[in-house]
Amino acid sequence: MSDPYFITVSVITIASAIIALEFRELIYGAIALAVTLLGIAIFFVLLDATFVAMFQITVYVGAVVVLIIFTIMLVRREAWLRLDEGGRRRVMGAVIALAIIGLLGALLAASSIARWQASESVPTLMQIGEEMLTYYSPAFIALALTLAASVVGALVLAKVDRGKGRDKGKGEGEGEWDEEESSSGFERGGELEGERKESVEGEER
Amino acid sequence: MSTVSEFTFSNFVKSVLWLLFWILIIVSLIALPIIFIVLFYVPPPVINGVEINPYLLLTMLTNPQVGAPLIRPTLESLFFRIAVFPGFTFAALFATVLIFAERKTLAKMQLRVGPYHAGREAFWWANSLGGFLQLIADLLKLLGKEIIVPSGADKPIFWAAPAVLVIAAAGLIALIPVAPGWVIADIDVSLLAVFALLGFFPLTVLLASYASNSKYPFIGGLRALYQLISYEIPLILAVLPIVILASTLSLTGIVEAQYSYWFILLVPIGAFVFFVTALAELERIPFDLPEAESEIVAGWLTEYSGMAYGLIQLANYIKMYALSALFTTLFLGGWIGPEFLPSIEVFNVQVLSSGEVSSIFWFTIKTFGVALFMIIVRGTNPRVKIDVLLRVGWSKLIALSFINVFIAVALLYLGVVGVGH
């Protein structure tokens, strides 16, 4: 516990994690999140896992935080983003968090990992690569498919559908939502409006 | 209370004396005690077993030969490496030379008549260096200018962005091996670290454009984001075959793997893709959409002025040096070249060996050549449209880099090159 680097980095990491959640400006929250992620990367460096650290920075700072900030900039004027939580709720959350820290921390301190002696051997990059491509190769395939799925999914969601050809009117009408109608009862908002609209169109034809 | 008075000689002398008086006071009351405290309490640095104390320094002034054996250890110290040689000063110097070379080359290519008189007299012995002092004049101008922060700007981010850019660029140069053993941070995953650092640029640019609170910077920032994100993928893919062939992620290891072949001979497509994506990464013509001055004023740089602008430009040119050096390291064999230069000796003590001098020479020449090529591209090409840029990046370059990866794998399996020479 006497390692000054460790203490500094952990204080910065934890503080910026709290700032990320609590700072009023969302964009500063995102920057604080980036600092937290960098702090984790520095922990990795302290743990002789340089490759993981660099991977962490490349993926998180280079992609994830950029995406988050981009989204924040896109939607930052939206009022519904700034829904505020009540003070009581916040106190409750803090109590839960402290309880978790206390309970799990006590359990941890009681467990025998405190007496573990660190060994000198350091896992190498070659070992990681070998493990990933032999033992974990099916998981690697699954990961590739996961990334493919997320790309396909994100593209489909982010794309603006301009109705093409036959489906034009119908496709657009499908999800359209009329506030009066669907707030009145238990009805499903989306597709029903579409169906109704479509039926009108069908009659016109 | 002094009012504005006419300039008279006596006033001038009086003010000079006044100034001297204050300097004297400050030196004697503040600076001297500090110096003494430092001398008494801070242990002097020990280089090569010799304590560098003030006495030794004074001796060196009279008899430089005493210091000769200490030069080499000084060169090898971490501080010197970071601050001077493979580090910041070298890179900044390189960047300055690049700016000058760029101006001259562009002027020659496009028949521009620029400010070429500044420094012409100072460098009368080298006619082509005319206009060199213009750089210093530019620097002074930027230093003297007021930094205007637009109203409604997000000030902390606005101020921090140039600094972060410079730090990230400086981080890049820390990873590049200039000669055998001459690298600041010799980590075993330095190639990945390069990409990690390159990841900071889109983030910072986006934040800077957001913080400017202005339309053109915002457009420029979004363009920069599209461009940097979409060109990072082919950039990484273009480097993949190098990793496959050299079977290491360390830049030093990659250079050492090229003693028999330069990788540009084995994977020329990769070199091409890397060069194009590096241009895009640098936001240089033909990919300078984020700062296209004829469309969106100066893109995300619009609101920056004064020394903040200067810092950003410095970061840009250091980045240009870093990427040229990276190209050299990855494809052109880094420092590898015939050993022909003599070693440097001071008072018969060898400071740099012949091999080191040649290595530094070759590295510098190659890097400069790559940078010059970038400048020539700038001089001869128009800017592309954003949709062209994205289409080229996503379809053509990625496809090319995949072909490139297959070539590398084929080379590996055909036994042309083995894993890790």
Added chain:
Amino acid sequence: MVISMVDLYSTPIILTIILGVTGLILPLLDAFRRRDMSHKVHGSIAFGALILSIAVILVRIASGSIPLGIVFTDQVIADDMFGSFFSIAMLIVAIVAVVSSIEYMRRVPNPGPYYSLILLSSIGMVMLAYSTDLLMLIVAWELMSIPTYVLAAFKKKDPLANEAAIKYFLFGALASGMLIYAASLIYGITGSTNIAAVMQALISIDQGLRPLAFIALALLIAGFGFKMALVPFHMWIPDTYEGAPTPISALLSAATKKAGFAAAFKAVIFGMLVFNVEWSLMLAVIAVLTMTIGNLAALTQRSMTRILAYSSISQAGYMLIGLSLAPYSDLAMQGALFHVMNHAVMKSSAFIAAAGIALVIGTMNIDQYRGIGRRMPLISLVMAVSLLALAGVPPLNGFWSKFILFAAAVNAGSTVSWAPYLAIAGILNSALSLGYYAWVIRRMYFDEPVTIPTVNQSYVYGRAGVLKIKEPRLILATLLFALAFMVGFGVYPAPLIAFSQASVPSSDVFSLLPIEVQSNIVSDQQRYGGSSVEMEVEVEDHGDGSHGSEGDAATITTVVGYEPSTLEGEDGTDTGSTNGDKTDGELNATTNATSTIGHKP
């Protein structure tokens, strides 16, 4: 160190290749054509791929090369009967979702990605069912979840769907975060992520590490609980099922939830085998709470999807009975698996029937279901049958699985005193659930038809006043398949019982492990169900319990189950089970299984 690559000819890999290639080609088809192709084309391709996958599993089972029970090896995936069982259940649901989507989603743009995401998600489920490694489990879990987040929000202009998806996403992300955290703790304790190695390492665990193992266990149960719809973690279920497109609700409720159970079996029941005493009572309490709260909440609902969502929560409680009693009774896991298969079909058919009705009358509100039984007789029939099956009315398949579960609870009463109360709670809850199922049936059949709002004119024919309704054909086809399944296996459940019995390990593994802590586990010749069964747990020297990146060859092969050759003619049984037909011959194993069921209570 020799770590062999995984066998390319094992079932999960073949399925991954079939579904993955199809799934990746589907969105590209759109990219290379100027116009979107219709849902029919994409849906048919996806349907073909899914049918092919089921056929592959059946052929593999028929060839007899798949070991029975659960197999834990030193690979990340193992080709075993347990995985095949879950894969078949989940692929059936995927087929049902795909076929009904062709009609239900036909006006939603982007058909290519839609079916591609369903296929990718089903790869995740399949790999999850086969995985024997915590990392593999988590990656497969994400592969299963991430496409469903998108699918739930696929109607991009529908705010309800978006809300549902965002809620689902947040809970899903929290669940996966917890799982990764739990896995990190387990890795820290045991030095490995392979479940067999974890199992072995936990047997000889240092007492000082037990607290960490409990944290991990709690996090695992919470993480899986979100997907399984257990009670403290069920908040997102009704909203998401209501908001998502109904075929996707069917997929979520009937398939991803089952995958959650498969994962829980692998990681909690077997991975944490040593702690069975500690977790079983907790799970039992959660089971009772889940059943009761789900049923009570369902009573107050008026929207069909919400009713089905709450009913889905309560059904999770029944399955959890099987999980909590797994250490104490032979029948518990078997009943849970049987119920998993049944619930997959029952719940998806109920959802699809609701979707079919909504397609025509345009609402999920059961007050509008008045008299629908006369206008849409077939769909209403299937709806009624699947609701009754969910309630566990005797001649239907739901009865048998609940019966086995309750029998298991009574059976386990000899070991643990609280077990019979589970059976009582289950029976009371079944009665309670009939309350709202019967309400829906009453609305459909016994109430006078009012002028139902018919939004989709294309399904209506006849003159005004005597409106008849054409029932959507593809939806009807899937429903009739489900009807055949429910009634067929209700009348003659033996094949399915045999299949589920073949997929569970002998319960002796549970009684064996905690007692013989320190030494090697003795393989024992067991008599089970009249046929001689061998359960073997081979532990070759495995060093520190890791599959080891350094050190010598570490081979851990833990086979929990039977020898493949013990159940003759298993193939015929299974082919029958998935086709919804009865098999011809009375099989040896089948009779034994049924007789066992008969005796135990």
Added chain:
Amino acid sequence: MAEILDYTIVSIILLAIGIYGLTVKRNFIRMLFAVEIIVNAANLNLVAFSRLMPSPNATGQTFALFSIAIAAAEVAVGLALMIVAYRIYRNIDIKGLKRLSG
């Protein structure tokens, strides 16, 4: 060199902060932050165990790499959902959010 207990305690504090964020915050992006913090706490655990356990092995680092990639995929989908929500709610006010209750 810090001990394994220190790393796990930092990791648990981060986990608690993440859970706090998820229970308290009602803002989608904040909740996304909280999820990221939880995943990173787990990664810290993994890498710390991988290096500091009595017999170090590379599995923890491999696991961390997988989990980083998974988290990135998750964030991409989450933000796409966010953009869809933005398109839907651009023209209407806050009460839209209350539609799904219970």
